[in-house]
Amino acid sequence: MTLTSITAKPAPEETQTCWSCGSMRASHFCEACGKVQPPAPVDYFTFFGLPRKLNIDVALLDRDFYELSRKLHPDLNARAGSQEQEWSLQQSSRLNDAHRVLKDPIKRTEYLLKLEGVELEEQSKSATEQARVTGQLKKQVVPPDLLEEVFELNMQLEELRAQKKMGEDDPALIEEIGRQKLELEEKHEALLEELKKYWKGWDALIDRQLARQAVSQEERKQVRDKMVDLLNRRNYIRNLVRDVSEVLGD
Amino acid sequence: MSYSDKVIDHYNNPRNVGSMDKSSNDVGTGLVGAPECGDVMKLQIRVNRDTNVIEEAKFKTFGCGSAIASSSLATEWVKGKTVDEALTIKNMDIVKELSLPPVKIHCSVLAEDAIRSAIADWKKKQETTKPVAVEAK
Numbered sequence: 001m002t003l004t005s006i007t008a009k010p011a012p013e014e015t016q017t018c019w020s021c022g023s024m025r026a027s028h029f030c031e032a033c034g035k036v037q038p039p040a041p042v043d044y045f046t047f048f049g050l051p052r053k054l055n056i057d058v059a060l061l062d063r064d065f066y067e068l069s070r071k072l073h074p075d076l077n078a079r080a081g082s083q084e085q086e087w088s089l090q091q092s093s094r095l096n097d098a099h100r101v102l103k104d105p106i107k108r109t110e111y112l113l114k115l116e117g118v119e120l121e122e123q124s125k126s127a128t129e130q131a132r133v134t135g136q137l138k139k140q141v142v143p144p145d146l147l148e149e150v151f152e153l154n155m156q157l158e159e160l161r162a163q164k165k166m167g168e169d170d171p172a173l174i175e176e177i178g179r180q181k182l183e184l185e186e187k188h189e190a191l192l193e194e195l196k197k198y199w200k201g202w203d204a205l206i207d208r209q210l211a212r213q214a215v216s217q218e219e220r221k222q223v224r225d226k227m228v229d230l231l232n233r234r235n236y237i238r239n240l241v242r243d244v245s246e247v248l249g250d
Numbered sequence: 251m252s253y254s255d256k257v258i259d260h261y262n263n264p265r266n267v268g269s270m271d272k273s274s275n276d277v278g279t280g281l282v283g284a285p286e287c288g289d290v291m292k293l294q295i296r297v298n299r300d301t302n303v304i305e306e307a308k309f310k311t312f313g314c315g316s317a318i319a320s321s322s323l324a325t326e327w328v329k330g331k332t333v334d335e336a337l338t339i340k341n342m343d344i345v346k347e348l349s350l351p352p353v354k355i356h357c358s359v360l361a362e363d364a365i366r367s368a369i370a371d372w373k374k375k376q377e378t379t380k381p382v383a384v385e386a387k
Contacts, residue, residue, distance in 0.1 A: 121356070154312040235285055236285070
């Protein structure tokens, strides 16, 4: 059964005794008496008993999710003591968060990077602060040619929006934008493929670590930086695809 | 989250929207982006070569209200300043003026980047177009 696979391998530091019967317990339930346990402050991977790897069997994740949902559901623990009910409520809410993040390839990658200390939200700010101090021109996190492309396409979109407001469509412009949309979608696909390549690289490092082999900070950083770069570029492409679709009305 | 009155004002009546000739020698262009949200901002300045004063500034931003307001404010602030004075504008000045919430700080960062990048572009043009001293034979 899948649940045992989760409950049977808690991270060592999380292992405590059951509050109810005193037996050794796993993450969410007591192995011996099955009571819901207070939520442990663990990351989403650990919550599902997973190593911090990016290739995840989503079907298996879903199965574990539904299984745990049923067992943790506050309604099921309605007649339990109010403390247990409170815990199952907290565990359920954490379960939902963990599942939502881990099942989505992008959210999963962003989450892992955050665990690894990457401040995705802050990268632009810290680069600016560095530029201010050194007086050097800030290195843009996104390649200039992509910015150029994004800007131009946005100009065209604006033109098309204005035309539509006036009730006139320029078929040539629509065709041109439609062509660019296809290109963008291809680019988006290519970025995701490339990202998966680095997932593999990352997972290989984790495997080595689990096998107690040395992994240098430099190796981690290399893969991490590549993934950050891909996610940054993807943000632009995703926004463009969204805006183009909106303007073209499909 | 709601926008402050100043943001709404700049958003509804953006100052200095437009563009100038990118290839002109006295125009500096900065094109910058915020990867956090996918915004892109272009800011241009026209600088008086004798006084180094920024006489005209234009912008065009594709992004949220805060990004538009930040760049609109940036063009207002750089106008009339020398390039060196303009370089002292910090993103936190913009945050304070527009009362931007923490999640929108990167919009002000973008505006500061745009100013710096436009000035750097202008400076680069001045170096390459400087009259070359003729060496005495």
